[in-house]
Amino acid sequence: MALSLEEIIREFRDRERDKHITTAVWYIVVAVALASSGAGPDVVQLYQAAIQQIDLDDQKIVQRRIKEAILKTSALYGVPRSLQALLPLFSTLKDEEIDHYGPRWEAAQADPASRAIHEKTRHEKARRYFDTVWTPAAAQANRDKNFKYHPDLYLLNTQLVYEYYFSEDAILNPVETQMCNIAALICCNCPVQAMWHTRGLINHGGTINQAEFSHELGVAIATLYECKIGDLTPVSQIDFENYPTH
Secondary structure, three states, X not given: OOOOHHHHHHHHHHHOOOOOOOOOOHHHHXXXXXXXXXXXXXXXXXXXXXXXXXXXXXXXXXXXXXXHHHHHHHHHHOHHHHHHHHHHHHHOOOHHHOOOOOHHHHHHOOOHHHHHHHHHHHHHHHHHHHHHHHOHHHHHHHHHHHHHHOHHHHHHHHHHXXXXXXXXXXXXXXXXXXXXXXXXXXXXXXXXXXXXXXXXXHHOOOOHHHHHHHHHHHHHHXXXXXXXXXXXXXXXXXXXXXXXXX
16 A cells, blocks of 8 residues: 555655754655656645744745756656646745745856856766766767767757756755656656666765665655556666666
8 A cells, every 4th residue: 555645755754854954855855756756736745744843944945955856857757747846836935935046047147257157167067967977988878879869869968958957056966966866767657767867876976775765765656646667676786886888
C-alpha cells in the first residue's frame, strides 16, 4: 500500500530532523517529484508543511528553494508540469510573503561589460558541471554525438540547459540540484537518465546516502501517484567506476 503524501513528507522530513529548514533538502526533492509526477498542485500542501512554525524570512528561503528546484527540473519534465506546481503555489502567497529573488534576472540587468564577463563565466561553469556529471570523456562523446545528429539539440539541451538551469548555484548547489534531478527523472519514467544523474550526484561530491534518499523519495512519490518508473537501477547496483558513452 502506498504511503500518503503526508506520510512521505513526515518520513523524509524526519530523516533530516537535525538540519535547519533553510538547508534541508526533503521539501525540494518532494516538490520536484510532485511536479514531475503531474501532481503539481499538491506542492501547496508540501509548502504549508514545510513552513510550519518558522518566521517569514525563513519561509521566503524555503519558497525560494522550492521555486528554484521546480524551475531547474522543468528542463527534464517540461514547462507545463512546472506551471501546474508553481501557479497554485503563487496563488496562496500574499504580497508580503513573496520572495522576489532571481539570480538569472539580476545578472541580466547588469551593465554590458559585467554581462559579458558573467556570460563567459556561466559558459565555463556549465561545461565543468556537465563534465563532472558525465566525466570528461563521456561528456565530450555525448556532445559530439548530439552535434553530429542534431546541432540544435546540442545547443539547447546540452549547452543552454546546463548554462541557465543546472549550473546556476546561487540558490541550490550542485549536490542539491542533482538530488532533485534524480527524483524528477524517476517520476517521469526516465530510469537510464536517473542512473546517469545518480552518478553525477556522486561525482559532484554527494554521498551514497543522499543518492538513496533521492531514489527512495522519488519511488515513494511515483508509487503514490501511480507513475511508471521503468527498469530503475537501484543505487547499490550502479557502477560508479565505468562510464560507457551512449
